[in-house]
Amino acid sequence: MPRIVLFENIHASAREVFVAAGFDDVVTHAGALTGEALREALQGANAVGIRSRTHLDQAVLADLPDLRAIGCFCIGTNQVDLETAALRGIPVFNAPFSNTRSVAELVLGEAILLLRRIPEKNARVHEGFWDKTADGAYEARGKTLGIVGYGNIGSQVGILAESFGMRVIYHDIEAKLPLGNAHATSSLKKFLGQADVVTLHVPGGKDTVNLLDAEAIAAMRPGSILINASRGTVVDIPALQRALKSGHLSGAAIDVFPTEPKSRDEALDSPLRGMQNVILTPHIGGSTQESQENIGREVAEKLKRFISSGTTKGAVNFPEIAYHEQAGTARIIHIHQNVPGAMGALSNLMGEFGLNIVSQQLQTRGKIGYAITDVDGEATDQVIEGLRRHPITIRCDRV
Numbered sequence: 001m002p003r004i005v006l007f008e009n010i011h012a013s014a015r016e017v018f019v020a021a022g023f024d025d026v027v028t029h030a031g032a033l034t035g036e037a038l039r040e041a042l043q044g045a046n047a048v049g050i051r052s053r054t055h056l057d058q059a060v061l062a063d064l065p066d067l068r069a070i071g072c073f074c075i076g077t078n079q080v081d082l083e084t085a086a087l088r089g090i091p092v093f094n095a096p097f098s099n100t101r102s103v104a105e106l107v108l109g110e111a112i113l114l115l116r117r118i119p120e121k122n123a124r125v126h127e128g129f130w131d132k133t134a135d136g137a138y139e140a141r142g143k144t145l146g147i148v149g150y151g152n153i154g155s156q157v158g159i160l161a162e163s164f165g166m167r168v169i170y171h172d173i174e175a176k177l178p179l180g181n182a183h184a185t186s187s188l189k190k191f192l193g194q195a196d197v198v199t200l201h202v203p204g205g206k207d208t209v210n211l212l213d214a215e216a217i218a219a220m221r222p223g224s225i226l227i228n229a230s231r232g233t234v235v236d237i238p239a240l241q242r243a244l245k246s247g248h249l250s251g252a253a254i255d256v257f258p259t260e261p262k263s264r265d266e267a268l269d270s271p272l273r274g275m276q277n278v279i280l281t282p283h284i285g286g287s288t289q290e291s292q293e294n295i296g297r298e299v300a301e302k303l304k305r306f307i308s309s310g311t312t313k314g315a316v317n318f319p320e321i322a323y324h325e326q327a328g329t330a331r332i333i334h335i336h337q338n339v340p341g342a343m344g345a346l347s348n349l350m351g352e353f354g355l356n357i358v359s360q361q362l363q364t365r366g367k368i369g370y371a372i373t374d375v376d377g378e379a380t381d382q383v384i385e386g387l388r389r390h391p392i393t394i395r396c397d398r399v
């Protein structure tokens with residue numbers, strides 16, 4: 001019976017999937033934990049579910065000999081040391097599509113609100129002031145939306161924006177099929193100079209740190225708007241604050257921050273707090289009832305299928321082997337160093353234990369190889385221990 005530990009208020013749909021599969025040992029935590037509290041909560045976990053706030057770095061992973069799989073119940077996986085996880089034989093799964101629409105809808109709504117200067121007007125009316133003016137208020141129709149990162153979210157934002165009559169341009173490091181009438185722009189600087197609203201949809205991680213730095217922000221059109229619902233590290237926040245203060249930018253919507261509070265008891269520390277025409281939201285771009293329920297089910301299904309059949313389809317850091325029915329009397333999963341002769345060694349060992357291989361699937365990725373072997377014979381503890389002792393073995397289990 002695997003022990004599954006879930007953090008960060010993962011939707012109840014996840015637990016339902018595990019319990020229906022007979023995995024009753026599910027421990028849930030409402031918030032994200034750090035340091036000793038995180039280590040303690042993870043002890044004995046065979047599978048762990050997190051969202052964007054729980055960091056599973058090299059030191060945390062090194063302490064978890066029983067951990068077999070990680071589920072990121074979100075899109076981003078930058079909070080996990082993917083390389084270390086792979087080298088320890090731990091596949092990492094996520095939900096690449098389930099909350100994309102939620103983010104896209106929010107971004108478009110924010111673009112319209114900011115073009116009309118609604119955040120500051122709303123605040124003024126709440127204070128009792130009836131500031132009825134068209135100054136600084138514009139329609140979205142005819143304006144240019146610039147999308148940085150034209151992936152699953154960026155491309156949906158583009159389609160929604162076109163339905164409002166916006167012109168859409170995008171900048172991506174990969175060649176992407178333009179949807180609708182969108183146009184690709186290869187130079188980020190040129191791109192930034194053309195857009196009335198710039199929205200960021202790149203992944204987090206070291207390659208995108210401060211992608212929007214002071215120089216890039218200076219290259220944006222005077223009076224334009226910046227929206228960031230990707231990762232907080234993508235924007236140089238002090239530079240953004242200066243640009244908003246000087247009036248170079250007319251507004252911003254920021255959903256993600258370089259350092260985010262771990263729970264609702266902590267306050268956000270940001271120089272953007274209290275600024276006019278700046279929408280600040282607590283990383284809720286993907287937080288809708290629809291998305292969270294779907295994500296709960298989707299990632300739990302991936303973890304369940306890995307635990308019960310060994311399939312790694314959809315893993316972001318691991319050789320992928322699709323689901324296939326078990327042949328023979330036992331299934332053994334074997335994660336090993338990707339070196340010449342690995343499969344020969346594995347097959348010979350199985351032969352020595354009297355197991356007849358009836359089906360074998362192998363995939364490799366970088367330094368690791370992953371084999372699912374169906375055998376006729378008994379995969380006893382002694383067999384599994386024997387396979388584990390071989391120097392190429394990273395991890396070996398019966399499923």
Ligand SMILES: NC(=O)C1=CN([C@@H]2O[C@H](COP(=O)(O)OP(=O)(O)OC[C@H]3O[C@@H](n4cnc5c(N)ncnc54)[C@H](O)[C@@H]3O)[C@@H](O)[C@H]2O)C=CC1
Nearest residue numbers: 075076149150151152153172173201202203229230285286
């Ligand atoms: N605020 C929230 O609640 C949410 C935030 N996110 C964030 O949004 C990010 C994007 O999500 P998806 O669109 O689903 O990812 P995706 O992987 O489909 O698209 C990302 C795109 O960015 C491009 N890209 C990467 N580096 C780039 C660079 N330096 N310059 C320009 N383009 C670059 C990629 O080629 C790709 O086309 C996620 O990685 C996650 O961090 C995702 C969901 C919810």
Ligand SMILES: O=C(O)C(=O)COP(=O)(O)O
Nearest residue numbers: 051052053074075076286
């Ligand atoms: O899906 C993502 O990458 C997100 O940023 C959403 O994160 P969350 O699940 O709301 O912590």
